[in-house]
Amino acid sequence: MEPVIRVEDFCKTYRNGTMEVRAVRGVSLDIFPGEFVAIMGSSGSGKSTLMNTIGCLDRPTSGRYLLDGVDIGRLNRDQLADLRNRKLGFVFQGFNLLSRTTALENVELPMLYSRPLLPAREQNQRAMKALELVGLRDRTDHHPNQLSGGQQQRVAVARALVNHPKVLLADEPTGNLDTRTSIELMGVFQTLNDQGITIVMVTHEMDIASYSKRKIVMRDGMIRSDEAVARRLHAPDELTKLEAEQKAIQLT
Numbered sequence: 001m002e003p004v005i006r007v008e009d010f011c012k013t014y015r016n017g018t019m020e021v022r023a024v025r026g027v028s029l030d031i032f033p034g035e036f037v038a039i040m041g042s043s044g045s046g047k048s049t050l051m052n053t054i055g056c057l058d059r060p061t062s063g064r065y066l067l068d069g070v071d072i073g074r075l076n077r078d079q080l081a082d083l084r085n086r087k088l089g090f091v092f093q094g095f096n097l098l099s100r101t102t103a104l105e106n107v108e109l110p111m112l113y114s115r116p117l118l119p120a121r122e123q124n125q126r127a128m129k130a131l132e133l134v135g136l137r138d139r140t141d142h143h144p145n146q147l148s149g150g151q152q153q154r155v156a157v158a159r160a161l162v163n164h165p166k167v168l169l170a171d172e173p174t175g176n177l178d179t180r181t182s183i184e185l186m187g188v189f190q191t192l193n194d195q196g197i198t199i200v201m202v203t204h205e206m207d208i209a210s211y212s213k214r215k216i217v218m219r220d221g222m223i224r225s226d227e228a229v230a231r232r233l234h235a236p237d238e239l240t241k242l243e244a245e246q247k248a249i250q251l252t
């Protein structure tokens, strides 16, 4: 099997005047279809820099990055944007939804930028299907301010899925969510991953990383460890436990 993401000896150096920051210093990484990877590490360890490159938002100073077999170093700006739009879906900490448009319209948005343009009816059907996947079939006409944080993040996940990407990239997706809602979102991720979607997620929360299958820890711009998650958590079990705990608290 070919890796969907291949990073080879990736280095990124930022230069501000005479200051030089070596944000990432020699990272090599293969991610295969069907993986669910969590990238961890303290602030400043280079997670965002690595994610920005994987997300085709930035290019390496040296080294190579191949997305689904395509060397991004050989692409011009438009080709890079096109590749990003076809192969990747993004979920951010702050949801990044448009506030004056419905959930359905938010999910349809990425299709407005994809070529060839799909007929309106197919756009609508695809968006409905994506919302159904994340359990929001009955909220399609709601505006973001009529939805809870967890529901807004589900809309963002549906939006990320609507172009049928190879990889879902999530940057601190539970950063603005409470414990229960975070576990629910990890349940959505696990279900999507079981259906074959590759997921790469940055998180600084140990327990959130435990829902993934593989944990990579970065330090000082390098990979410090890269291992399978030993005791993987399953969202439905954790939600049951959480409910039992909350009931016990109410009884005492």
Ligand code: ADP
Residues within 6 Å of the ligand: 014, 015, 016, 021, 022, 023, 024, 041, 042, 043, 044, 045, 046, 047, 048, 049, 050
């Ligand atoms: P993390 O996401 O793990 O917090 P980053 O990738 O954001 O780490 O940052 C790694 C290092 O690179 C940090 O020292 C940070 O200050 C520096 N850095 C990140 N982006 C820039 C930039 N645009 N210009 C200069 N330095 C940067």
